[in-house]
Amino acid sequence: MPSREPPKHTQILVVGGGPAGSYAAAALAREGFQVVLMEASKFPRYHVGESLIPSVRHYLRFIGAEEKVAQYGFAHKPGSAIKFNQFNREGYTDFVALGHDNSAWNVVRSEFDQLLLQHAASCGVQVFERTRVTSLSFAPPSPAFQGEDTLGRPVSATYVVDASVDSDSPSSPSSWSQYSSGEDDASTITFDYLIDATGRAGLMSTRYLRNRRINDSLKNIATWGYWRDTKMYAKGTARENAPWFEALTDESGWAWFIPLHNGLTSVGVVMSQKCHASRSRAMSEATPPPTPTVPSLPIDRQGSLVSRYLDALKSAPGVMDLIGDGVLTPVKSTSDWSYSASCYAGAGWRIIGDAGAFIDPFFSSGIHLAFTGGLSAATTVAASIRGQCTEAGAAEWHNRRVTTSYTRFLVVVLSAYKQFRAQSIDALADVGEANFDDAFGYLRPVIQGATEMGPQVSASELQRAFDFCVNLFSPTTPEEHKKVAALLAGKTSTVQGVLDVTKPLVDGKTLKEIMEDLNIESTAPSHVDGHDRRSSCDEDDGQDDSARTIKMVFDKVNARRVIHSDHSGIGGFEEEALGGLVARLVQGNLGLVRA
Known part of the structure; x- marks a missing residue:
């Protein structure tokens, strides 16, 4: 890593060299922007969170890092096995079934994170380890930004270089005080844009905005x-x-x-x-x-x-x-790790990764959300610099992108916890009505019925969303999915499309009609009260094993559609309009365009 002193000014300052910071920095440097990254630790350094999901490959490919990671030798992850009930077999999700390049890895985070930081440097990022940002200075607030963002635009950072920090230091301080202590030999750097990737310490969220909140349902x-x-x-x-x-x-x-x-x-x-x-x-x-x-x-x-x-x-x-x-x-x-913030962007600043929000280790969403925030920050900063939209519009897009992806994974994780605990979860305050509508607006008619929908999300509707999403973890096997696909062979494209995760959600009425067309009696979902009480081997409950299996396969594929674009790639950036804008993921012309 470069040993020279940081410059007096940079176009973009990224604070934090974990996966989120390294990703955002690399993406922006590849666009030709001047990027400085300051990291308090000396890499490699320990971090937990070893399991990745398939989307990571697609994110890495965009910044030219996929082959580096693929050839490193990390443990191959062909899928994942999940067992909710000791009386049931485990369910298995086969990543490779969706394509040979759809597998993921289990990684040693100290090595994975260092690989990403080194890649950022190879892309042209000026990386400074053992360099701890201790405080920020702000310009007067702009009338273009209202609400929480009354800080004004950040314009400079005070930092110290600590040669005593080594790779055995904590991966991420648990509080901002650990970052901000000791400014005897402080220096200052000015910048045009700030990206906060300071991890759990959360420079902007905990010290300046003070808008972090713990998720009560995941304490x-x-x-x-x-x-x-x-x-x-x-x-x-x-x-x-x-x-x-x-x-x-x-x-x-x-x-x-x-x-x-x-x-x-x-x-x-x-x-x-x-x-x-x-x-x-x-x-x-x-x-x-x-x-x-x-x-x-x-x-x-x-x-x-x-x-x-x-x-x-x-x-x-x-x-x-x-x-x-x-x-x-x-x-x-x-x-106390599960938390979120009410705002992730403002005039000249973006918050990404654990600096803004973290859900839970379940479903391995941490690196995915870090990369999502990193790409969103890079996209919106590039759009602002290139005049593709206003800075206020770019900040709002980042806010909605981070919140939408976070909320989708939060609901999926909470659906699993509803199963773990065998009881309903009071999580409406944690999810947020507006956030749910952005993330699951397309799901509401399916789980609630268009005629029953009110203007706001209700607690009962959220429980239905949990019951719908938990089918993602049903105890089916790849072999059963293949058998059901063979059963549907030769049927209409509509029927065959039931197994295509890229297709739109299918409502219960349509699924029932398809089951009837196949001469199979449709039955009630297994997860009727938040607890799967049936064994896949039960034969005395009036339901044929094959019918139950087909129903579970249909429901599992349907539930997977909820997060498929997030879980398996980055296509949602270009397809999902937020505020009338979509991302343009073209190297050399990264930014936002009208949908």
Whole structure:
């Protein structure tokens, strides 16, 4: 990385060199803009969040980084296995079925993040590590921006260079005070545009706007460790080494099992703070068992964090089976991570990645949303510089793009939590009525019925959205999808289109008619009360196994349409108009155009 001093002025300043910051910086530098990136840490540095989704390939391709990542040697991720119910088999989502280049990776984040930062530098970004921005200065506010953005346009940043920072430092400070301490040898850089990618610390959101809010419905604690010598999921099959996700048997949360290329497996448990506290109290009051009930450990299992972690894993029998005789390395924990902001852009500034919002580890949306924000910031800054729209219009587009993608993934994640906890989730305040309408306006007639729709989203409508989206995780297999496709072969294009995730959503009436045309009795959805109580092997409930399977396949494909454009590519940027504008993703002419 460059060792020279930062310039006195730059066209665009990116603060933070994680995936969001590196992505935005690389995209803008490839457009010929002058970009400086300041990162407080020295890479490589540790970070959790190893599992990626297929859209990442398409994002990387746009900035010319796909081959670098593909050839690096990260663990291949052909799909993912998810088990909601211990009485059901797991469901499996096959990424490769949608195309050979649709697979993803499980990555060691220290290596992945460094690869992206180095790529940004190779694109022409001036990268300065160990360079910590401590404060910002603003010009007087513009009358063009109303509401929250009364700060004015940011025009300069104060920073310090800390040679003592090394790669063992925390990946992201948990509060802004850790960023802002120590300005004895501070310098200043001026800029035209600011992109805040400061991660959880959140320079703009927590220190200046103060608009961060914790999602009450996802107040969780995650505890995780890394294991050696574990088993492999579905060894010898096309699903080999896919990650495994599992609901805890006590309905308090879920667990992950993610194999990595370095011989380690990331194994974590996520549960509500309330359940975590209850378990901790129970453990402190209980008499220790006379003999060990977990794999042998090279670390002190008497430590409270390790003990709580191992105790929680007992509620994930599938994960415990995959761990087998594995050996555990030190354990980590974090809490209160799910949050969002009411605003992600304003005059001359954009907020991206964890600096603005983070949902939950489930569904591996973190890097996707980081890249979404990064590309949106690059697109709207480029549009503003090139005069393709006003800066106010560009900022509004970024706000809506980030909020829309965030809300879609939030609803999908909450639908899964409704299953984990086997109860309804009061999340209307977390989702937001306006946000839901932007993200799911096309879904409302399908789940509610056009004649029943009111002007605002209701709590019951949100629960229906959860019940619709949770079908994304139904326990179907790729083989069953192929059998259903064979059954539909030779039928009309409308019927065959039911299995095409790129087609529009299909309402319940149409699905019922198709089932009747196939001489199959349509039945009520399995997820009628937020809890899948049926086993795929049940044969005494009056429903034929083949009919149930076909219905589950139809519902799963239909639910996948909700986030297909987000999950599997970047086409939504060019297809989904926001405020009458769509992105133009053409290198050398990146920006916004009229829809």
